[in-house]
Amino acid sequence: MSTSDSIPAIPVPGASDVPPPGGTRAPSSPQRRKPPYGHRRLLTRRDRIALGFMAGLPTLLHVALVWVTAFASVALAFTTWDGIGFDSIKWVGLRNFRELFDSNPQFWPAVQHNVIWFVVLIVIPTPLGLFLAVQLDKNIRFTRVYQTAFFLPVVVSLAVTGFVWQLVYNPDTGLINSLIGANKPGHYIDWIGDPDLNLWAVLVAACWRHTGYMMILYLAGLKGVDPSLREASSLDGANEWQTFKNVIFPTLRPTNTIVLVVTIIESLRAFDLVYVFNGGAQGTELLSILVTNNIIGESSRIGYGSAIAVVLLVISLVVIIPYLVGTFRKERRA
């Protein structure tokens, strides 16, 4: 992208060394608009005010809604507060964290479930999505139809996904138990309530959705693979698997990084599906749900809930920082 192309569309603050916007509007005759006096301000007063608003307002919103709130949340994690009046905030030091690690029976299972969530998303839907993407990339018939079909679960709201799967798993009237006859006393399968089953049941729903997401990401990656690479490899006598393994997959490296980051984020923010499915009952506890249960509603254990949120934040940072460092290093090199 050349600089001169982008200027008229995006007014940047440091734009004083580029031609005025008018210049590009009539590039064929720049002389016609030549200013009658020597120096002319490139930005009028109104432009500068508009610019100030356009840059200032988002900055202000960002600081207020992201940074201030994040720091407030971290600070609140060391207090107890019932949410009524600021004078009821009491400093308790590390007590919330001690309580969380020692006596909350839901905390460690929640951490474990978040990890399982990540591992399962990486092991099952990601290769499956890659497989589908490779197949669809071959321009088979009705490829659009298949793409739409596989991608549809991603478009559907997670709330709806959770609701639909909850109907499928309903122990009394659900599709699965009705088909296999497991809704009679004696041989009951409680997909939603049984802590040995419910996490896997809800993960099936999560995978069902994530596969489509991975497919689209990989499909986009595959479209960017230079066709001459395939040609060269087939000329060298490589079969389809060898071509994929040695030529195509290595070129998908940037896509793999995105997939990894997306999957980590998905597994840390997993919430809506489970919240709708069974509200995070025993077996499906997740950090995000613990935060919600402690903070919203009448319970209002805001300090304690913030402590859980801080744990979630720290885990996210541990995962995201190495990625960001890697990305920045690459950019600097480039």
Added chain:
Amino acid sequence: MRHTPSGLSVPDPSRRALLRGIGGAAALGAGLPLLSACGGGDSGSDAKTVTLGSNSSDAVPKKAFADIYAAFTKKTGIKVDVNTKDHNTFQEQINSYLQGTPDDVFTWFAGYRMQFFAGKGLAGPIDDVWTKIGSSFPEAMKQLSKGADGKYYFVPLYTYPWAVFYRKSVFKEHGYEVPTTWAQFTALCRQMQKDGLVPIAFGDKDAWPALGTFDQINFRTNGYDFHVELMAGKASWTDAKVRATFDNWAEILPYSQEGSTGRTWQDAAQTLVSKKAGMYLLGTFIGQQFTNATDRDDLDFFAFPEIDPSFGQDTVEAPTDGFMLAKSPKNKAGSLQLLEYLGTPEAEQIYLKSDPNVVAASTTADTSSYSPLQKKAYDMISGAKHLTQFMDRDSRPDFTSTVMQPALQKFIRDPKGVDSLLASIERQKKTIFASS
């Protein structure tokens, strides 16, 4: 879902509930309450209008309340400007609602939950109103309407009992008798199981129904006084008395419907409707599931059986709903007039006309139009020595929702692990009740 006793449950996962969850998750990043989230209408500043925040979002009660307000306007010329919110949303936002600019009068629940906000200074005392309406309420209702400081803060409108529901035709067919003691009750459970019935229907997916089962077994086993102490965080959960409650519960768990933690109360009630289950411990709102008139006439209930003869069946769990006054109402005179009207038998009768699942809180309301079931519920409540509300109305909501709900779900699945469970409850209880 208006009658769900718990403020923190969403019987049917709705999109709305979920969005609220997401909204909550977004807001909690801040940990700051959304103070401006739900201000009342400002139109109520003139002397001829009273604003009212309502949680009656379902069509039938909404209409019933509207009829009451219309009658009030007709009588006094004061307009009632109603601001109705989704029932569960209203409860979840109550903290920030009351701290913002609440409506003059708002709907709420009796007992601890009312006293909590009264104690925080977020509600106005209404002793003046009670000097006028006091004579039509029984002593138990008066107790429920007072704050910890002894002042009145609440006007009850209606109430409903929790009891064991059954179908008369099923009992007749098998020749069952209504049990009044624990031994009779467990014998009946065994007999029902032999007859191929699920003895006790049960659904605890929403996590609050089990709180009701605990309440019944606990105040039958240990009496009202201990139950109140336990709810107030004073008695210990590792006390042998609590263990006895759970032992009794474990005795009937094998007769309770399997897979309960994955089943909603509505689905469990359907097994009673379809005569697959013999009994079901629930509030009278179970009537909502009996949509067919003949099924409805077949529905009956009995008080939870006696466990310890020294306590008998003296306690009834009867959640009560009513109204409170905001801390600084814009139209105080009009608000007091409205509250006074809401405490009259007249207002209660207008409401009961459209909701056959509840009974009037006052003893002077006309009972002639009651259905047999309502009459029975009314007798049960007025004959009770003690009234409880429901665990999450009688105790701190943060304790019941974040500790008791998951703990009881765990107990239902694994009754053998009760000792470590009780130790864990006690540990968490101490920290929650210590921070207030």
